[in-house]
Structures are given as structure tokens and as C-alpha cells.
Amino acid sequence: MTEQLIPLVQVDDLHKEFRQGNIATLALQGISLQIQRGDFVAITGPSGCGKSTLLNVLGLLDSFDSGSYQLSGIDTSTLTVDQRSKIRNKHIGFVFQSFNLIDSMTVFDNVALPLLHRGCGKAEVAEKVEHALSAVDMAHRSAFYPNQLSGGQQQRIAIARALVGSPDLLLVDEPTGNLDSKNGDAVMQMLQKLHQQGTTIVMVTHDHRYSRCASRQIQLLDGQIIASGQKLEVA
Numbered sequence: 001m002t003e004q005l006i007p008l009v010q011v012d013d014l015h016k017e018f019r020q021g022n023i024a025t026l027a028l029q030g031i032s033l034q035i036q037r038g039d040f041v042a043i044t045g046p047s048g049c050g051k052s053t054l055l056n057v058l059g060l061l062d063s064f065d066s067g068s069y070q071l072s073g074i075d076t077s078t079l080t081v082d083q084r085s086k087i088r089n090k091h092i093g094f095v096f097q098s099f100n101l102i103d104s105m106t107v108f109d110n111v112a113l114p115l116l117h118r119g120c121g122k123a124e125v126a127e128k129v130e131h132a133l134s135a136v137d138m139a140h141r142s143a144f145y146p147n148q149l150s151g152g153q154q155q156r157i158a159i160a161r162a163l164v165g166s167p168d169l170l171l172v173d174e175p176t177g178n179l180d181s182k183n184g185d186a187v188m189q190m191l192q193k194l195h196q197q198g199t200t201i202v203m204v205t206h207d208h209r210y211s212r213c214a215s216r217q218i219q220l221l222d223g224q225i226i227a228s229g230q231k232l233e234v235a
């Protein structure tokens with residue numbers, strides 16, 4: 001994934017339907033978008049408009065029914081389950097609203113997890129974890145457990161875990177949803193810093209104060225993009 005001329009993400013006319021018994025929900029209805037390396041894109045829109053579905057498709061956590069999704073020039077529809085999970089582990093980092101840290105493991109071990117799945121050696125793991133924790137100003141909490149940290153600190157650890165493998169794409173779903181405004185602001189500042197350092201970020205957020213921190217906003221309604229641009233006026 002080093003091709004600089006190919007967009008990191010190229011999505012064309014993507015459709016996705018969920019079926020629950022007789023009820024069909026058209027979660028994505030013809031989404032087309034491009035994301036370049038170094039972009040910071042915020043996806044906004046009302047509850048149920050398809051934001052998380054789109055993020056899950058971009059993260060290869062979920063499939064789609066029609067259209068195409070090329071990740072760094074690779075047609076994702078041709079990938080096997082094994083290839084998808086390898087690409088996910090190596091090239092995509094995830095940050096969720098609920099942190100998803102493992103309480104019985106130290107901060108260090110939580111952040112190290114993606115590297116262990118890759119079979120990295122001990123010295124490499126130690127160096128990369130330290131680097132990721134320093135990037136989110138949490139190196140001094142390496143031996144702590146998640147429940148000894150504030151919500152904002154836990155989210156920064158989750159960001160370090162997402163970054164530790166140097167992913168090409170960082171996908172962030174409502175990163176401030178469980179945080180008070182002070183901790184939310186600190187997490188957003190962290191994401192902005194990572195963006196300035198070159199990380200490509202796609203972030204779903206309800207909060208328009210934070211979507212304005214991104215370099216581009218995409219507004220969804222009923223599974224469709226209704227507006228896209230650098231500075232959207234929000235109703």
C-alpha cells in the first residue's frame with residue numbers, strides 16, 4: 001500500500017441493505033466518495049442515517065451488496081475472509097465510542113495486542129508500544145489498568161492501540177460520545193495532532209463542534225451523501 005497516486009479509499013455507488021424478517025433497511029443508497037492519504041474526513045448526519053454502516057464497510061468489518069470499494073487500489077470485493085482480516089490488522093486502525101479496552105490487561109498489553117496478532121518480537125513490540133503511548137501523551141501510564149484511568153485517558157489508550165501498527169487508515173466512531181467536554185476536547189486535539197503528522201482519519205461524529213476540526217465533512221441522510229465540503233453550514 002505505498003502507491004501515492006491511487007486514492008487510499010475509492011467508493012463508487014455503494015449499496016447496503018439489512019434484512020430483519022420482512023423488514024428491509026436500505027442503510028447505504030449509492031454512496032460514492034474518495035479519500036486521499038492525509039485527509040481528515042468527518043461523517044455526520046442524524047441517528048440511523050448509515051454513518052456506522054459506512055465506517056464498518058470502509059474498515060472491512062462489513063460487506064456491501066453492490067457498488068465497489070477499492071482500498072489503495074485493491075478491489076475489496078475480491079478478497080477472501082483471511083485476506084480481509086490481514087488487511088484490517090495491518091492497514092486499518094479502529095477507535096470506538098466505548099474504548100473496547102480489556103480491563104484485565106495493563107495499558108501496555110492492551111496497546112501491544114495488534115502487534116502480537118502479527119507475530120512481532122518482544123523488542124519490536126516494546127519499542128512500538130512506547131512510541132504509540134508517547135504519541136498520545138500516555139507513556140507514564142503504561143503499567144496502569146484501564147479502570148485506573150479517566151474516560152479521556154482510556155480513549156487515548158484506545159487511539160494508541162489503533163495507531164501502534166502504523167495503519168494507513170484510522171477509523172474513529174463517535175470518539176467523544178462517552179466523554180465530558182473537557183476529555184472530548186483533549187481527544188479531538190489528539191486526533192488533530194495525528195492528522196497534522198500525516199495520519200489519514202475518517203471520523204463519525206454527532207458533534208458539530210468536532211466535525212469542524214476535520215479538513216472535510218460528509219453529511220449523510222437516509223444512506224445518501226447530501227452535502228460534502230470543507231466547511232458545511234449545519235442546520
Ligand SMILES: Nc1ncnc2c1ncn2[C@@H]1O[C@H](COP(=O)(O)OP(=O)(O)OP(=O)(O)O)[C@@H](O)[C@H]1O
Nearest residue numbers: 018019020025027046047048049050051052053054
Ligand atoms: N445489523 C443490522 N440489522 C438490521 N438493521 C441494521 C443493522 N445495522 C444497522 N441497521 C440499520 O441501518 C440503518 C443505519 O444504521 P447505522 O448504525 O449505520 O446508523 P448511524 O447513522 O450510525 O446511527 P447512530 O448515529 O444512531 O449510531 C439504521 O436504520 C439501522 O437500524
